[in-house]
Amino acid sequence: MPIEPRSRDRWGTKQVLLEGGTVNNEDLIWQGENRPGSLTRGINFETSLIGGYRRISGYRRYIDAAVPGTGQILGTFVHETGVVAMRSTKVFFAATSATAWTELTSTATAARTGAGKYRSVQYNWVTPTTTFVDGVNTPAKYTNGTYSDLNNAPTGQAFATEFKRHLWLAPNGSQTLTFSSPGNDNNYDATAGAGSINVGFGIHGMGVWRDELFVFGRHNISKIVGTSATDWILSPVTGNIGCVASDSIKEIGGDLVFLSSDGIRTIAGTMRIGDVDISNLSRPVQNKATALIPIENYTDGSTSSVVIRGKSQYRIFSSRSSSDRSTQGGLIGGLRQTSSGDIAWEWFEFLGASIYCCDSRYLTSETELVVHAHNDTADNYVYTQESGSDFTGFSSASTAATTIAMPWYLQSPHHAFEDARLRKTMYRLCAYIYAEGNVTIYTGSIYDFNDASVVQPVDRELGRITNAATYDDPAVTYDNGYIYDSTAFTDIRFCVQLEGSALVASFVLYGTGGAPFTVRSMSIEYALNGRR
16 A cells, blocks of 8 residues: 655635634534634624724613612613613612702602513604603603603513504503504594404513514514504414513614524514524524523513614623623624625624613713613612723722623634645734724633643733823823824734644633724634645
């Protein structure tokens, strides 16, 4: 039998454009060769608006004052110039410049005793109005600094939405959907154009999309079209699937998304129920998406969601327990125009907060504000997302703000470098970083799926950014290497020497705390060893 001649090692560089988000439903080697810019895991990253993956911003207290009362905060909503928050039997408001919360409820309004989780809807028939329900008490609204109960509305409503200038209300699990008279959220007289519709299944949420009102059950979806009580038409969408988390329903990217029993879906795709690729957005992270489904029961309100419009981003959170925020979080989904020109969803894990309720809207200043409150009876603060670098907020030992460094982790696919049966000698890893401030980045390598018989390299520091400063920093002098009206560090290449050899290799970037940054691309230098 002839002996195969010894061939020379071939040097190569694999340049990887980072896009695709987390993918957990593909063969690992296939993923590395066909989707090299995707991730096997990405924690506290998001789709970057400048390409690549960006480590997310943190959150901090909305204002330093606590929301008065006892128990956990049951709801928080953005309204015009500030934030509405609900705790105990009271409702409060604080403008963005406030130093304390102002109570909106008074002796003239009904006490909100026994309230459950609050949900809201905003509309502007005459003036901007936020109407909210809590599943127990009379619906109420807040507009132009005035709070009032909707005393003519039915009590015990858990869901509210606005459709065709009618306010629509429904209790959780009821089959009856009630709508107000046109343009009057406190008139439910049938002679004035109000009424009710029996949808034929227990209602678990509502959402409006393209001039249609979609009504969700746990295993059903129907829609209502028309303009008034004289021509409403109720028709089924599907009797095979529904919404399992009421607060997951959000409009984004020209569609309505929601958490179903098989992951995060779009309503457009669900109406074409056979089109699996379109209907299920979260299939690449199916195991993580289905883990968000409330396990205690379908109505505990443990799942919430928010849209960040300026980033075309959808965030969904799970708050099963208040005991350890470091193990809780959710998913971050973002839309990206890929290098091929397609529009695609990318998914990442969010870790470090037990978020019970959240909301996002544009203030009158045209600034988008994203707020949340935790599932914690001892934490009486509202928080602002997209703010700062770390998780700054509550400490059970003190009322002073406490900084919790944000963990982050990014792992590439397992790259085979052309041939999964040839051993490669690894030489250098370079990452191209857009930095927004001071941060230290560590890197690690995982060879042959972390096979115990293969020597695994020691983790090391990839790069450190320090003393980032802006033009108007009083400690910085002119012509000292700083960029006008920006950080001193923009696009930087960090490289680290690799060691060892492997058949396949995966690379990790990780750290704790520090400023946000974007990893735009990576390159790996290697030698493809000859067959011996």
